[in-house]
Amino acid sequence: MSRVIGVLGMMRTGTSAVAGVLELLGVHFGSEERLLEPNVANPAGFREHKGIIALNDELLAWRGGTWYAPPEARSGWEDDPELDSFRRQAREIIDSELATHEAWAWKDPRTCLTLPFWQSFVPSLLPVICVRGPAETAQSFASMGWAVVDRLEHPYETGLDLWLRYTRDALEQTRGRARLLVFYDELVDDPLGQSDRLAAFADLSERLTPDRRRAIEEFLRPSLRHQRPREGFGEHPAFALYSRLCETR
Numbered sequence: 001m002s003r004v005i006g007v008l009g010m011m012r013t014g015t016s017a018v019a020g021v022l023e024l025l026g027v028h029f030g031s032e033e034r035l036l037e038p039n040v041a042n043p044a045g046f047r048e049h050k051g052i053i054a055l056n057d058e059l060l061a062w063r064g065g066t067w068y069a070p071p072e073a074r075s076g077w078e079d080d081p082e083l084d085s086f087r088r089q090a091r092e093i094i095d096s097e098l099a100t101h102e103a104w105a106w107k108d109p110r111t112c113l114t115l116p117f118w119q120s121f122v123p124s125l126l127p128v129i130c131v132r133g134p135a136e137t138a139q140s141f142a143s144m145g146w147a148v149v150d151r152l153e154h155p156y157e158t159g160l161d162l163w164l165r166y167t168r169d170a171l172e173q174t175r176g177r178a179r180l181l182v183f184y185d186e187l188v189d190d191p192l193g194q195s196d197r198l199a200a201f202a203d204l205s206e207r208l209t210p211d212r213r214r215a216i217e218e219f220l221r222p223s224l225r226h227q228r229p230r231e232g233f234g235e236h237p238a239f240a241l242y243s244r245l246c247e248t249r
Contacts, residue, residue, distance in 0.1 A: 009130030
């Protein structure tokens with residue numbers, strides 16, 4: 001039986017780092033030509049399938065939103081018959097490009113907002129939710145080119161709002177099932193220990209050979225923590241949710 005991992009979390013929370021570890025463990029994210037190319041925001045690569053990104057954008061547009069202005073949360077939207085064409089596209093991507101491998105995954109932060117749609121295709125999905133402090137995430141988010149491209153007037157505040165929505169949706173849509181939370185600061189401080197947790201959760205521990213452990217350590221250490229959090233937690237509700245999540249460690 002194949003293993004399917006969904007890497008979830010707001011952008012700039014370590015999703016690419018976690019996906020990179022999984023890739024080093026032999027998890028398939030799609031053929032190279034179908035993956036988003038590295039750029040200045042992430043020179044080590046995103047491991048995001050272009051077809052899934054495009055489909056997620058279409059799903060959000062159908063619901064009246066975008067990745068940076070999420071649609072209103074509404075239960076049961078994924079069952080609408082109007083989504084049949086989207087379902088055919090999703091099935092084609094999964095069956096022809098991903099599910100042919102023993103262990104496969106996808107990573108696109110938008111999936112936090114569209115997860116009910118995807119879970120209908122992969123009920124055995126193993127959710128890995130990446131968590132980084134809201135201030136640190138928003139600061140990193142605000143430093144990216146998205147603020148200019150998408151004309152975000154207050155990118156730091158938008159980053160906090162999106163952190164709350166993406167994280168809350170990911171948590172709510174995976175409630176009651178096995179899931180793994182990976183905290184960014186713990187990944188920075190103990191990359192091999194967190195990789196052990198990730199491999200165990202995905203039932204891939206046998207792939208953690210000494211060579212792969214060295215490759216993971218080499219991959220993670222230079223690529224993490226480019227931003228430092230602002231002082232204090234503030235009044236935004238994102239901080240209250242983050243505090244509650246930290247209590248679960």
